[in-house]
């Protein structure tokens with residue numbers, strides 16, 4: 001069935017909404033993932049994928065969300081932060097129904113999802129590593145601290161809709177098609193949350209590639225030993241076109257800002273390559289990176305727990321290995 005036909009036959013109560021953040025007129029990678037995820041869920045629910053777009057250039061870029069599967073897009077506003085200022089518009093868009101709202105598990109996604117749940121009193125799930133329809137109902141899968149366990153949850157019978165699912169990066173794969181989504185502008189009644197303002201901003205360290213969207217992550221732990229030691233990891237990350245991450249031990253030591261922390265109380269990442277240097281592999285770290293496609297660990301202790309789940313475990317001193325690796329990558333790039 002063509003998209004146009006399926007849109008015409010769709011039932012608004014079965015729509016699957018998703019949050020789509022824009023920067024410079026382009027949807028974030030998370031928005032592309034959620035658009036494709038919403039489109040595939042909407043096929044099962046009998047509705048359409050509907051984007052709720054916000055951020056710089058959202059109005060101009062909104063039609064492009066069709067490329068990843070959105071049938072319609074409602075533009076909430078052209079600023080990304082504070083994200084909660086869009087909550088009243090999101091709640092208003094959802095009042096007529098829909099089965100699910102997919103929100104990215106990013107700082108802005110979390111803010112907006114939480115405020116929406118508060119305004120509408122709808123159930124919330126996640127951070128999810130899978131969202132699907134099964135036997136006509138929405139099922140949300142989340143991994144637990146132990147890593148080996150998952151919980152599969154669903155809204156209770158008769159619960160208000162739509163359910164909100166906070167979705168981890170990499171849960172859905174963006175699928176590119178073509179076409180232009182129908183675009184509307186949201187009602188502008190901001191409500192009390194619309195009064196939130198940013199009064200000051202501070203930058204901690206160098207602006208870096210967004211960890212949650214990075215395809216290559218070079219993460220350092222206590223074994224890196226100092227803030228200076230992280231310079232070598234930064235050089236390798238730059239050579240790879242990736243981002244630097246850290247264990248909590250490194251963030252607690254003040255060597256890197258907390259926004260680089262990966263794990264249970266940090267970020268959850270899903271890069272193509274996760275290179276862990278001087279990280280032992282504690283379970284609280286593992287839950288933040290176990291969804292990486294390939295894990296390479298450098299550790300001087302052959303018995304470090306990370307060796308049990310790394311795809312490639314290099315036993316050695318990170319300070320002897322990382323600079324050579326960086327030089328070799330730069331040499332090959334230059335070749």
Ligand SMILES: Cc1cc2nc3c(=O)[nH]c(=O)nc-3n(C[C@H](O)[C@H](O)[C@H](O)COP(=O)(O)OP(=O)(O)OC[C@H]3O[C@@H](n4cnc5c(N)ncnc54)[C@H](O)[C@@H]3O)c2cc1C
Pocket residue numbers: 220221222223224246247248249250261262263264265266267277278279280281282283284285288298299300301304316317318319
């Ligand atoms: C409630 C709770 C929440 C937590 N949340 C998080 C979280 O979100 N993220 C997180 O990371 N941790 C978290 N932790 C902490 C976690 O339990 C570990 O303490 C932490 O992950 C250890 O960090 P690390 O691997 O860098 O340090 P360590 O465990 O001390 O490991 C350092 C490693 O570096 C190796 N090493 C040392 N020198 C070198 C060298 N020159 N070359 C190569 N290898 C070297 C050592 O052999 C060792 O394996 C949490 C803990 C609790 C209780």
